[in-house]
Amino acid sequence: DIVMTQSPDSLAVSLGEWATINCKSSQSVLYSSNNKNYLAWYQQKPGQPPKLLIYWASTRESGVPDRFTGSGSGTDFTLTISSLQAEDVAVYYCQQYFNTPRTFGQGTKLEIK
Amino acid sequence: QVQLQQWGAGLLKPSQTVSLTCAVYGGSLSGSYWSWIRQPPGKGLEWIGEISHTGGTNFNPSLKSRVTISLDTSKNQFSLRLLFVTAADTAVYYCARRKAAAPFDHWGQGTLVTVSS
Numbered sequence: 001d002i003v004m005t006q007s008p009d010s011l012a013v014s015l016g017e018w019a020t021i022n023c024k025s026s027q028s029v030l031y032s033s034n035n036k037n038y039l040a041w042y043q044q045k046p047g048q049p050p051k052l053l054i055y056w057a058s059t060r061e062s063g064v065p066d067r068f069t070g071s072g073s074g075t076d077f078t079l080t081i082s083s084l085q086a087e088d089v090a091v092y093y094c095q096q097y098f099n100t101p102r103t104f105g106q107g108t109k110l111e112i113k
Numbered sequence: 114q115v116q117l118q119q120w121g122a123g124l125l126k127p128s129q130t131v132s133l134t135c136a137v138y139g140g141s142l143s144g145s146y147w148s149w150i151r152q153p154p155g156k157g158l159e160w161i162g163e164i165s166h167t168g169g170t171n172f173n174p175s176l177k178s179r180v181t182i183s184l185d186t187s188k189n190q191f192s193l194r195l196l197f198v199t200a201a202d203t204a205v206y207y208c209a210r211r212k213a214a215a216p217f218d219h220w221g222q223g224t225l226v227t228v229s230s
Contacts, residue, residue, distance in 0.1 A: 001174075040216035049207050049220035050158065061218070093158060097216050101173040102148075102160040 002026050002096050006105035012113040019081040021108045023094035028074045031098065038098035041070055041079045043090045044107075050093060054079065086112060115140040119208045119221035121193075125228050131195035135208030135221050142166045142186055146211050149182060149193045151204040152223075159204075163211075164191055198228045 003026040013019040029038045037057035042050035052061045054070035057077055067082045081088055089112055094105040121133035135147070148163040162172035164182045172180050181194040195202060208221040 038214070042217075049209075049223055050217070051220075052216055052218050055216050095158075095216060097211070097214070100171050101175075104158040104160070106157045 001101055002029065002098060002103050004094055004096055004103050004105040006092075006094060006108050008108060009106070010109040010111065012111045013081075013084050014113045015086065016083050017113075019084055019088070019110055021079045021081075021092050021094075021110070023072075023077040023079070023105050025075045025077075025096055025098075029096045029098040030074050037073050037077070038096055039070075039072070039077050040095045040097060041068075042093045042095065043088075044093065045090045053092075081110070084110075084112070115210060115219045117208050117210065117219055117221035119206075119224055121206075121224055121226070123225055123227060125198055125226065127199050127228060127230055128197055129228075131193065131198055131202065131206070131226050133193045133206055133208070133224055133226075134190055135192070137189045137191075137210070142184060142189060142191070144212070146213070147182075147184070147191045148209045148211065148217065150207045150209055150217070151202075152207070153201075153204045161193065161195070161206075198226075200228050202226065203228045 005024045007022045039057040041054040044050040058070040069080045071078050091107045091109050093107050116138040119135040143166045146163050149161040164170045179196045184191045205223040205225050207223050209217040210219040211217050
């Protein structure tokens with residue numbers, strides 16, 4: 001199984017500031033034949049299912065604000081939230097869809113400082 | 114717009130079976146892969162398994178011996194059965210959709226399944 005490890009487990013950021021969440025996979029999720037990273041990011045608010053934010057490591061899902069940016073390749077990835085808004089308080093998960101079983105990071109809880 | 118609506122029994126005793134169904138609205142089962150994912154209270158997400166629109170299945174090896182996922186194309190639904198549950202199976206269970214080589218883009222609302230004697 002590909003193990004996904006996120007850091008930090010939690011962070012508190014002031015409104016309007018940047019938040020950075022890291023995700024590391026135990027093996028590369030870059031598929032050489034198409035040069036795509038099979039890595040997604042989700043946002044989960046209390047009592048709700050996860051919501052897809054980013055796929056292919058850096059492509060925003062339709063309707064996701066452009067303050068959410070995904071980057072990275074191979075085994076190291078980052079989700080950056082610029083100009084943090086109150087509605088961004090949530091738990092964020094990375095997930096690999098390179099192979100089966102699909103695996104998720106343990107989650108990063110984002111709060112307002 | 115695809116919507117997933119799920120239901121099933123929420124309170125089970127040890128050794129009983131989780132039985133959940135997910136109905137797909139606004140789209141067909143064709144061309145997609147239909148998963149079950151669970152989340153223990155206060156914890157992270159665990160993929161249980163999936164069934165393709167053609168009926169092929171894949172399971173998490175950690176649960177494979179206890180899991181069945183089936184498709185009912187006439188009702189546009191798919192179902193999960195998890196056998197011989199214990200307290201460790203207490204979780205919110207989600208159904209979800211993905212396209213080929215893609216992440217989960219549509220999710221059900223979740224069903225809390227509690228296993229307690």
